[in-house]
Amino acid sequence: MANDIDKDAAGSSATSRTAPLNIQDVAEAAGVSKTTVSHVLSGNRPVSPATRRKVERIMDELGFKPNFFAQALNSKKSHTVALIAQDITNPFYPALARGLQNAVASANQVVMLFDAGAGHSLTRVFVDDVIQRRVDGVVVAVSNVEDELLELQRAGIAVVAVGSGLSGFPIDWVSADDERIASDATMHLHLKGHRRIATISGPPSAEPGGGRLAGYVKAMGELGLETDANLCAVGDWTREGGAAALYRLLDQDVAPTAVFCANDLMAIGAMDAALESGLDVPGDIAIVGVDDIDAAGLVRPALTTMRVPAQEIGRAAGDLLLHRIAEGTSSSHRHVLVQHTLIARQSA
Amino acid sequence: MANDIDKDAAGSSATSRTAPLNIQDVAEAAGVSKTTVSHVLSGNRPVSPATRRKVERIMDELGFKPNFFAQALNSKKSHTVALIAQDITNPFYPALARGLQNAVASANQVVMLFDAGAGHSLTRVFVDDVIQRRVDGVVVAVSNVEDELLELQRAGIAVVAVGSGLSGFPIDWVSADDERIASDATMHLHLKGHRRIATISGPPSAEPGGGRLAGYVKAMGELGLETDANLCAVGDWTREGGAAALYRLLDQDVAPTAVFCANDLMAIGAMDAALESGLDVPGDIAIVGVDDIDAAGLVRPALTTMRVPAQEIGRAAGDLLLHRIAEGTSSSHRHVLVQHTLIARQSA
DNA sequence: CTGAAAGCGCTTACAG
DNA sequence: CTGAAAGCGCTTACAG
Numbered sequence: 001m002a003n004d005i006d007k008d009a010a011g012s013s014a015t016s017r018t019a020p021l022n023i024q025d026v027a028e029a030a031g032v033s034k035t036t037v038s039h040v041l042s043g044n045r046p047v048s049p050a051t052r053r054k055v056e057r058i059m060d061e062l063g064f065k066p067n068f069f070a071q072a073l074n075s076k077k078s079h080t081v082a083l084i085a086q087d088i089t090n091p092f093y094p095a096l097a098r099g100l101q102n103a104v105a106s107a108n109q110v111v112m113l114f115d116a117g118a119g120h121s122l123t124r125v126f127v128d129d130v131i132q133r134r135v136d137g138v139v140v141a142v143s144n145v146e147d148e149l150l151e152l153q154r155a156g157i158a159v160v161a162v163g164s165g166l167s168g169f170p171i172d173w174v175s176a177d178d179e180r181i182a183s184d185a186t187m188h189l190h191l192k193g194h195r196r197i198a199t200i201s202g203p204p205s206a207e208p209g210g211g212r213l214a215g216y217v218k219a220m221g222e223l224g225l226e227t228d229a230n231l232c233a234v235g236d237w238t239r240e241g242g243a244a245a246l247y248r249l250l251d252q253d254v255a256p257t258a259v260f261c262a263n264d265l266m267a268i269g270a271m272d273a274a275l276e277s278g279l280d281v282p283g284d285i286a287i288v289g290v291d292d293i294d295a296a297g298l299v300r301p302a303l304t305t306m307r308v309p310a311q312e313i314g315r316a317a318g319d320l321l322l323h324r325i326a327e328g329t330s331s332s333h334r335h336v337l338v339q340h341t342l343i344a345r346q347s348a
Numbered sequence: 349m350a351n352d353i354d355k356d357a358a359g360s361s362a363t364s365r366t367a368p369l370n371i372q373d374v375a376e377a378a379g380v381s382k383t384t385v386s387h388v389l390s391g392n393r394p395v396s397p398a399t400r401r402k403v404e405r406i407m408d409e410l411g412f413k414p415n416f417f418a419q420a421l422n423s424k425k426s427h428t429v430a431l432i433a434q435d436i437t438n439p440f441y442p443a444l445a446r447g448l449q450n451a452v453a454s455a456n457q458v459v460m461l462f463d464a465g466a467g468h469s470l471t472r473v474f475v476d477d478v479i480q481r482r483v484d485g486v487v488v489a490v491s492n493v494e495d496e497l498l499e500l501q502r503a504g505i506a507v508v509a510v511g512s513g514l515s516g517f518p519i520d521w522v523s524a525d526d527e528r529i530a531s532d533a534t535m536h537l538h539l540k541g542h543r544r545i546a547t548i549s550g551p552p553s554a555e556p557g558g559g560r561l562a563g564y565v566k567a568m569g570e571l572g573l574e575t576d577a578n579l580c581a582v583g584d585w586t587r588e589g590g591a592a593a594l595y596r597l598l599d600q601d602v603a604p605t606a607v608f609c610a611n612d613l614m615a616i617g618a619m620d621a622a623l624e625s626g627l628d629v630p631g632d633i634a635i636v637g638v639d640d641i642d643a644a645g646l647v648r649p650a651l652t653t654m655r656v657p658a659q660e661i662g663r664a665a666g667d668l669l670l671h672r673i674a675e676g677t678s679s680s681h682r683h684v685l686v687q688h689t690l691i692a693r694q695s696a
Numbered sequence: 697c698t699g700a701a702a703g704c705g706c707t708t709a710c711a712g
Numbered sequence: 713c714t715g716a717a718a719g720c721g722c723t724t725a726c727a728g
Contacts (some may be wrong), residue, residue: 022721033699038723045724048697065480069426070722073417073704080460088442091642095437098463110477112428113461115446129458132413239646268646275648294439295643298587298616300623370705381715386707393708396713418706421720 095310103318164207182215198256242269301346443658451666512555530563546604590617649694
């Protein structure tokens, strides 16, 4: 049946490495035209059931797989989306990647990974690559790259940004609600009976540092609690920075009984400092972080934290991307605010 | 200069969305043939310096980027490698991905990510995808997929496997030296003065459980220490399993003074159990793990562990892949054994 | 419901 | 050192 077009017979024979088949081969074996084969492949025009079945059977027997590049060249669809990630070794991004893959897989899209790693400047190279490879869309999870986002859009690629501080920018984007994360955490501390609640924030000049600090201040205001400077320490997102910040907080006349830390690493550092100072957590001082990194559940006492659902962010980004790919540049931009969750463990 | 071939002038004008240029446009603007443009692009044949410079300048001015699909269709090179990863949310794989990207970037290759996630059966779908997209090569970091590896090879794709238990299999692969990881850990415990050294192994029927248990047994033998059944507990790689296993070990007549745990999660579980039992770590019982997950440095006391360098594994896999892509199926298979490192912290 | 033919944007013998 | 032309394997008007 398939024998009469066995390309293999000509050349290599012993091995099972076959010269790749094309739709012409299938067409001949099925006794139809290339056009018809192409249409049973794409579904772009009706094909009689009998013909369709025959062609499909032949394809199966021959193990025919259409050439991806030829398809892409003609259809101008690569069925590929790129993810440009700040740092793939930061657990946030793999989770995002998974959510993205899950979202776009249904549309037969595959994810191409660009890990900016430590090398910040790589993003430029990636942008060129992404454009040249003519991916259908790209999710940019790197901060401070507004120019690149624009360039990508100009190249006709669907773009979705992930991260804070993009409001007003003409782009689809998804972010966590940093203000509410902070205010919810502060509220939780208040519910636990705390009144003198401090914060260890990230550098407030950039996101998500600014938003989280604002959320804390706002919540304190709404609760009618004072927020003097003695309650606000600035950290640098690291464990050591968190520890140093807590020591400063503890140095005040009236020490706080609770601290909202803008991320888990600083929270764990704060815990180090508290324990080091002979304080009981959460007895003497309650601590809550943000992120829910793996270690949050592994340290003792286990860290109470606000989980930012990276996977959902990835999924939302994928959904936005699919929309944007379908709609082209015409439709107006969307913004998805992803919901966080309080993971109540032992530290607060 | 570029004006006379401004495709934009015809259609959309206000926006800067330009109809993509092709080498024909460049050729006309430069007053040469498509052939020559193609050759300055590829470097596949000498071009006079003057011509080359002119063409390159024009490309620049026009912002011409060659169409990736047309190039791939003709050259049969996709400049894309796939990574099929067991579970991208396991920190081992992102690190591997980074190493892989670093290794192949120099060869202008980009990484396509396939995260098998929880859904184990996905691998089959991925294999089809990878074949159809005609990637140049694929790194398979999933276990028990020998059939798929063969299928990939048969499709003419360069394949590198990552993981244990592949010796004798006709494939390029890279793995950690599980036996030596375990024996080095055991030796370290011995150097610290311990004689009654226990192990909490993974299920020994599969890798890397078997190899690590064997390494422990071997080291104990070489040290002239006895390894009765009372010293060997089997865990399930989880924190809870590690805790349960340590309780069992502690129940013996003569409790061990040190435990080699086959991964960090079980080691942290064992630490939980030890602390819970009022034991001091490492005073009463020393503990060493394997992996060096993030949490290893974050728990108290910080965990001493054997680091399996995921990034190096990725890099080695990338190097092997590049070789295989260059050499085709002809050359004999390579095996890279990656070196681990003892990270001495507080628990042992 | 189906085909013949042009075309996608490149690369690569072939010829000079 | 350079070009004209065929070809890669598809898709898609156009025509019936």
